[in-house]
Amino acid sequence: MEPTTSLSLNETDDYLSPGSRVKTRILLIDDDEAYCFLCKRYLRSDDSFQHTVISAGTTAEALAICAVDTFDCIVIDYRLPDMMGTEVIKMLREKMGHTMPPTIVFTADGGEEAAIEAVRSGANDFLAKRNVTQQSLCRAVKNTIEKGMLRKSLMSRVKELEAANQLLIKRNDEIKRFYHTVSHEVKTPLTAIQEFVAIVADGLAGPIEEEQKTILTYALESCEQISTHFNDLLELSRFETGKMTIDPKPCSIHDVFDHCVVAATPASVAKGITLTVNDQLQLPLVMMQSNRIIQVLSNLINNAVKFTDSGGSVTVDSELIDGGRLLRLSVRDTGCGIPETDTGKVFDRLYQVNPANDQQNGPGMGLGLSIASEIVALHGSALEVESELGVGSVFSFCLKTATDEDLLQVA
Numbered sequence: 001m002e003p004t005t006s007l008s009l010n011e012t013d014d015y016l017s018p019g020s021r022v023k024t025r026i027l028l029i030d031d032d033e034a035y036c037f038l039c040k041r042y043l044r045s046d047d048s049f050q051h052t053v054i055s056a057g058t059t060a061e062a063l064a065i066c067a068v069d070t071f072d073c074i075v076i077d078y079r080l081p082d083m084m085g086t087e088v089i090k091m092l093r094e095k096m097g098h099t100m101p102p103t104i105v106f107t108a109d110g111g112e113e114a115a116i117e118a119v120r121s122g123a124n125d126f127l128a129k130r131n132v133t134q135q136s137l138c139r140a141v142k143n144t145i146e147k148g149m150l151r152k153s154l155m156s157r158v159k160e161l162e163a164a165n166q167l168l169i170k171r172n173d174e175i176k177r178f179y180h181t182v183s184h185e186v187k188t189p190l191t192a193i194q195e196f197v198a199i200v201a202d203g204l205a206g207p208i209e210e211e212q213k214t215i216l217t218y219a220l221e222s223c224e225q226i227s228t229h230f231n232d233l234l235e236l237s238r239f240e241t242g243k244m245t246i247d248p249k250p251c252s253i254h255d256v257f258d259h260c261v262v263a264a265t266p267a268s269v270a271k272g273i274t275l276t277v278n279d280q281l282q283l284p285l286v287m288m289q290s291n292r293i294i295q296v297l298s299n300l301i302n303n304a305v306k307f308t309d310s311g312g313s314v315t316v317d318s319e320l321i322d323g324g325r326l327l328r329l330s331v332r333d334t335g336c337g338i339p340e341t342d343t344g345k346v347f348d349r350l351y352q353v354n355p356a357n358d359q360q361n362g363p364g365m366g367l368g369l370s371i372a373s374e375i376v377a378l379h380g381s382a383l384e385v386e387s388e389l390g391v392g393s394v395f396s397f398c399l400k401t402a403t404d405e406d407l408l409q410v411a
């Protein structure tokens with residue numbers, strides 16, 4: 001469309017067309033007054049928007065206007081008398097930050113270089129000045145404004161999510177602090193109760209009947225259970241605050257197996273479960289803090305016994321992999337298995353697949369695997385699970401075998 005010059009150049013900058021079109025504010029930065037006038041006329045005929053167009057002929061003028069006014073879109077000439085349009089965009093962005101509206105650059109002849117430069121400066125679109133028509137300008141402004149609106153709503157959504165996330169982090173910290181404080185505060189009086197009950201149960205405070213002794217023994221067992229739970233909570237909070245460290249040394253895995261078998265045999269025998277450790281002869285020493293690995297294996301074996309019915313089996317296997325650099329340990333059971341949807345969650349703090357049923361299988365708070373996976377992580381591995389519902393589960397992790405250097409260091 002050819003320029004129409006019948007209207008006066010002094011026509012007002014602000015134009016509000018009638019109807020219910022969306023109201024927008026456009027800043028037009030171009031020193032060519034006639035061209036500005038023409039663009040305003042083009043924009044005025046837009047069907048979708050009521051554009052209020054403000055024009056500026058120089059960089060200084062544009063900066064001054066932007067300091068006091070807000071816009072939905074900036075249309076700027078690539079070459080201004082005092083500066084390149086792309087430079088002005090950068091300056092405005094620095095000043096306005098995330099409130100900078102989307103921009104369109106008029107390139108003189110549609111040259112590729114100017115277009116690339118425009119996009120690099122952060123412009124959303126560019127138009128070859130000499131080919132600008134009423135349709136192409138209105139379309140470009142409409143698209144750019146819509147993109148800007150979308151960006152704005154995305155940004156406000158991101159802000160909302162960030163705020164929600166911060167709140168969750170805060171709440172999570174509060175919960176962690178709470179259970180750390182409670183566990184800590186309860187530990188001392190609980191230990192005192194245990195001591196006093198033990199004194200009475202042992203007859204040190206005077207003779208007691210057999211029935212009273214039985215009752216006090218139950219009381220002691222309950223105290224022991226509570227104490228275990230609070231110790232688990234305290235331990236987990238030490239992992240979470242990074243206060244838990246390990247000191248791995250070359251150690252025998254056979255000793256760990258022996259320890260775990262002795263500890264798990266009474267429960268497996270009582271439940272009629274076959275506990276087997278396929279202890280290969282002469283496995284190399286592995287790098288570990290053995291009391292911690294005993295804790296992990298015992299937890300896995302206890303769980304396996306806990307979630308396997310009478311007549312089932314629990315098997316501990318060891319296998320050298322990765323050319324002998326790693327020892328893979330696994331605990332396999334023929335128990336109830338874990339639903340596929342839960343296998344990823346069982347390592348989460350306080351997670352139990354079926355809390356009501358789990359309680360029937362024995363005490364637990366859903367902390368054991370969480371602590372075990374932290375210990376395994378400190379040993380540079382990951383605790384993994386494979387499970388099939390009604391068939392059984394396999395929990396496994398790896399330990400590094402001791403190198404000659406490791407052995408020399410302790411020699």
Ligand code: ADP
Pocket residue numbers: 303304307333335336337338346351352353354358363364365366367368369370393
């Ligand atoms: P808890 O100490 O309460 O047993 P854990 O963290 O050790 O908690 O285990 C989390 C959950 O994972 C358990 O409540 C149980 O539902 C499931 N689970 C763990 N080990 C097994 C297993 N060998 N077979 C079936 N389910 C298991």
